[in-house]
Amino acid sequence: MNTKTLQELFLSELADMYDAEKRIVKALPKMAKAATCTDLKGAIERHLQETLGHVTKLEQVFQCFDMGAKGKTCEATKGLLEEGDEIAADFKGSPAINAAIIAAAQKVEHYEMASYGCLHEWAGLLGNKKAASLLEKILDEEKAANEGLTKLAVAKSNPEALCESCDTENARQPDRGSVRTPLARRRGLRSMGVSPR
Numbered sequence: 001m002n003t004k005t006l007q008e009l010f011l012s013e014l015a016d017m018y019d020a021e022k023r024i025v026k027a028l029p030k031m032a033k034a035a036t037c038t039d040l041k042g043a044i045e046r047h048l049q050e051t052l053g054h055v056t057k058l059e060q061v062f063q064c065f066d067m068g069a070k071g072k073t074c075e076a077t078k079g080l081l082e083e084g085d086e087i088a089a090d091f092k093g094s095p096a097i098n099a100a101i102i103a104a105a106q107k108v109e110h111y112e113m114a115s116y117g118c119l120h121e122w123a124g125l126l127g128n129k130k131a132a133s134l135l136e137k138i139l140d141e142e143k144a145a146n147e148g149l150t151k152l153a154v155a156k157s158n159p160e161a162l163c164e165s166c167d168t169e170n171a172r173q174p175d176r177g178s179v180r181t182p183l184a185r186r187r188g189l190r191s192m193g194v195s196p197r
Protein backbone atom coordinates (compact mmCIF):
# COMPACT_ATOMS: atom_id res chain seq x y z
CA MET A 1 0.00 0.00 0.00
CA ASN A 2 1.15 3.52 -0.77
CA THR A 3 1.65 5.22 2.60
CA LYS A 4 2.07 8.79 1.34
CA THR A 5 0.28 11.31 3.54
CA LEU A 6 -1.73 14.50 3.07
CA GLN A 7 1.22 16.44 4.48
CA GLU A 8 3.49 14.96 1.79
CA LEU A 9 0.93 15.91 -0.86
CA PHE A 10 0.74 19.41 0.62
CA LEU A 11 4.53 19.85 0.61
CA SER A 12 4.79 18.51 -2.94
CA GLU A 13 2.18 21.02 -4.21
CA LEU A 14 3.84 23.77 -2.18
CA ALA A 15 7.15 23.06 -3.95
CA ASP A 16 5.29 23.14 -7.30
CA MET A 17 3.89 26.61 -6.50
CA TYR A 18 7.22 27.89 -5.22
CA ASP A 19 8.72 27.08 -8.61
CA ALA A 20 5.62 28.49 -10.39
CA GLU A 21 5.81 31.84 -8.57
CA LYS A 22 9.51 32.22 -9.38
CA ARG A 23 8.77 31.60 -13.06
CA ILE A 24 5.90 34.12 -12.95
CA VAL A 25 8.22 36.74 -11.41
CA LYS A 26 10.45 36.37 -14.49
CA ALA A 27 7.54 36.33 -16.98
CA LEU A 28 5.45 39.30 -15.78
CA PRO A 29 7.93 42.04 -16.83
CA LYS A 30 7.91 40.55 -20.37
CA MET A 31 4.10 40.57 -20.38
CA ALA A 32 4.01 44.21 -19.17
CA LYS A 33 6.47 45.15 -21.92
CA ALA A 34 4.39 43.41 -24.60
CA ALA A 35 1.16 45.13 -23.48
CA THR A 36 0.33 48.38 -25.28
CA CYS A 37 -2.47 49.43 -22.89
CA THR A 38 -1.18 51.60 -20.02
CA ASP A 39 -3.81 50.28 -17.61
CA LEU A 40 -2.84 46.70 -18.42
CA LYS A 41 0.87 47.45 -18.00
CA GLY A 42 0.04 48.98 -14.59
CA ALA A 43 -2.08 45.98 -13.53
CA ILE A 44 0.69 43.55 -14.50
CA GLU A 45 3.35 45.60 -12.72
CA ARG A 46 1.22 45.73 -9.55
CA HIS A 47 0.74 41.97 -9.71
CA LEU A 48 4.50 41.53 -10.10
CA GLN A 49 4.94 43.22 -6.71
CA GLU A 50 2.28 40.92 -5.22
CA THR A 51 3.95 37.91 -6.84
CA LEU A 52 7.28 38.79 -5.19
CA GLY A 53 5.28 38.78 -1.94
CA HIS A 54 3.90 35.33 -2.82
CA VAL A 55 7.44 33.94 -3.05
CA THR A 56 8.18 35.31 0.44
CA LYS A 57 4.87 34.05 1.86
CA LEU A 58 5.55 30.55 0.46
CA GLU A 59 8.96 30.58 2.19
CA GLN A 60 7.10 31.38 5.42
CA VAL A 61 4.67 28.50 4.77
CA PHE A 62 7.62 26.10 4.40
CA GLN A 63 8.91 27.44 7.75
CA CYS A 64 5.51 26.71 9.33
CA PHE A 65 6.27 23.04 8.59
CA ASP A 66 9.92 23.33 9.72
CA MET A 67 11.12 22.98 6.15
CA GLY A 68 13.43 25.06 3.99
CA ALA A 69 11.85 26.40 0.78
CA LYS A 70 12.37 24.06 -2.15
CA GLY A 71 10.94 24.23 -5.67
CA LYS A 72 9.94 21.40 -7.98
CA THR A 73 9.58 22.19 -11.69
CA CYS A 74 5.99 23.25 -12.35
CA GLU A 75 5.46 21.91 -15.87
CA ALA A 76 1.98 23.45 -16.04
CA THR A 77 3.14 27.01 -15.37
CA LYS A 78 6.16 26.49 -17.61
CA GLY A 79 3.80 25.46 -20.44
CA LEU A 80 1.27 28.23 -19.80
CA LEU A 81 4.03 30.84 -19.84
CA GLU A 82 5.49 29.41 -23.06
CA GLU A 83 2.05 29.64 -24.65
CA GLY A 84 1.82 33.22 -23.35
CA ASP A 85 5.12 34.10 -25.08
CA GLU A 86 3.85 32.50 -28.26
CA ILE A 87 0.52 34.34 -28.33
CA ALA A 88 2.19 37.67 -27.48
CA ALA A 89 4.59 37.18 -30.41
CA ASP A 90 1.75 36.13 -32.75
CA PHE A 91 -0.39 39.18 -31.92
CA LYS A 92 2.38 41.80 -31.63
CA GLY A 93 1.21 44.91 -33.50
CA SER A 94 -2.40 43.69 -33.64
CA PRO A 95 -5.35 45.48 -31.94
CA ALA A 96 -5.94 42.15 -30.19
CA ILE A 97 -2.54 42.15 -28.43
CA ASN A 98 -3.89 43.27 -25.04
CA ALA A 99 -6.81 40.82 -25.18
CA ALA A 100 -4.28 38.07 -25.98
CA ILE A 101 -2.02 39.01 -23.05
CA ILE A 102 -4.99 39.12 -20.66
CA ALA A 103 -6.09 35.65 -21.80
CA ALA A 104 -2.57 34.28 -21.24
CA ALA A 105 -2.30 35.95 -17.81
CA GLN A 106 -5.74 34.69 -16.74
CA LYS A 107 -4.80 31.10 -17.57
CA VAL A 108 -1.91 31.44 -15.11
CA GLU A 109 -4.14 33.10 -12.49
CA HIS A 110 -6.67 30.27 -12.73
CA TYR A 111 -3.94 27.67 -12.25
CA GLU A 112 -2.76 29.60 -9.19
CA MET A 113 -6.31 29.94 -7.82
CA ALA A 114 -6.92 26.17 -8.14
CA SER A 115 -3.58 25.37 -6.49
CA TYR A 116 -3.91 27.83 -3.61
CA GLY A 117 -7.53 26.77 -3.05
CA CYS A 118 -6.29 23.21 -2.42
CA LEU A 119 -3.22 24.27 -0.40
CA HIS A 120 -5.31 26.56 1.83
CA GLU A 121 -7.84 23.80 2.51
CA TRP A 122 -5.14 21.22 3.21
CA ALA A 123 -3.19 23.52 5.56
CA GLY A 124 -6.42 23.90 7.57
CA LEU A 125 -6.97 20.11 7.64
CA LEU A 126 -3.36 19.64 8.77
CA GLY A 127 -4.11 22.02 11.66
CA ASN A 128 -1.58 24.68 10.62
CA LYS A 129 -3.49 27.93 11.06
CA LYS A 130 -0.56 30.21 10.25
CA ALA A 131 0.11 28.43 6.95
CA ALA A 132 -3.62 28.45 6.13
CA SER A 133 -3.79 32.19 6.75
CA LEU A 134 -0.72 32.91 4.55
CA LEU A 135 -2.15 30.77 1.74
CA GLU A 136 -5.54 32.48 2.03
CA LYS A 137 -3.86 35.87 1.59
CA ILE A 138 -2.14 34.67 -1.59
CA LEU A 139 -5.40 33.13 -2.87
CA ASP A 140 -7.27 36.41 -2.28
CA GLU A 141 -4.63 38.36 -4.24
CA GLU A 142 -4.79 35.91 -7.15
CA LYS A 143 -8.60 36.21 -7.23
CA ALA A 144 -8.41 40.01 -7.15
CA ALA A 145 -5.78 40.06 -9.91
CA ASN A 146 -7.96 37.79 -12.05
CA GLU A 147 -11.05 39.95 -11.50
CA GLY A 148 -9.06 43.08 -12.36
CA LEU A 149 -7.99 41.48 -15.64
CA THR A 150 -11.59 40.51 -16.46
CA LYS A 151 -12.71 44.11 -15.89
CA LEU A 152 -9.92 45.45 -18.12
CA ALA A 153 -10.73 42.95 -20.85
CA VAL A 154 -14.45 43.78 -20.83
CA ALA A 155 -14.02 47.55 -20.59
CA LYS A 156 -11.03 48.05 -22.89
CA SER A 157 -9.02 45.26 -24.44
CA ASN A 158 -11.83 43.18 -25.93
CA PRO A 159 -13.64 46.14 -27.55
CA GLU A 160 -10.26 47.35 -28.90
CA ALA A 161 -9.56 43.90 -30.32
CA LEU A 162 -13.01 43.85 -31.93
CA CYS A 163 -12.56 47.35 -33.33
CA GLU A 164 -10.39 46.41 -36.29
CA SER A 165 -11.32 42.76 -36.62
CA CYS A 166 -15.11 42.58 -36.36
CA ASP A 167 -17.50 42.01 -39.16
CA THR A 168 -21.00 43.42 -39.13
CA GLU A 169 -22.48 40.16 -37.89
CA ASN A 170 -20.59 40.08 -34.61
CA ALA A 171 -20.10 43.78 -34.11
CA ARG A 172 -23.24 43.93 -31.99
CA GLN A 173 -23.24 42.42 -28.52
CA PRO A 174 -26.87 42.10 -27.39
CA ASP A 175 -26.16 42.14 -23.64
CA ARG A 176 -24.04 45.22 -23.60
CA GLY A 177 -25.55 47.11 -26.52
CA SER A 178 -23.76 48.05 -29.67
CA VAL A 179 -20.00 48.29 -29.64
CA ARG A 180 -19.87 49.27 -33.31
CA THR A 181 -16.87 51.29 -34.16
CA PRO A 182 -16.64 53.77 -37.01
CA LEU A 183 -14.92 51.04 -39.08
CA ALA A 184 -17.61 48.48 -38.30
CA ARG A 185 -20.30 51.08 -39.01
CA ARG A 186 -18.78 51.84 -42.42
CA ARG A 187 -18.65 48.14 -43.24
CA GLY A 188 -22.25 47.76 -42.04
CA LEU A 189 -23.46 50.62 -44.20
CA ARG A 190 -21.61 49.28 -47.26
CA SER A 191 -23.13 45.83 -46.76
CA MET A 192 -26.56 47.51 -46.83
CA GLY A 193 -25.66 49.27 -50.08
CA VAL A 194 -25.32 52.70 -48.42
CA SER A 195 -22.21 54.81 -48.89
CA PRO A 196 -20.76 55.74 -45.52
CA ARG A 197 -20.51 59.46 -44.82
Ligand SMILES: [Fe+2]
Nearest residue numbers: 021051054112
Ligand atom coordinates in the same frame (compact mmCIF):
# COMPACT_ATOMS: atom_id res chain seq x y z
FE1 LIG B 1 1.04 34.25 -7.31
Ligand SMILES: [Fe+2]
Nearest residue numbers: 109112142145
Ligand atom coordinates in the same frame (compact mmCIF):
# COMPACT_ATOMS: atom_id res chain seq x y z
FE1 LIG C 1 -0.88 35.49 -9.82
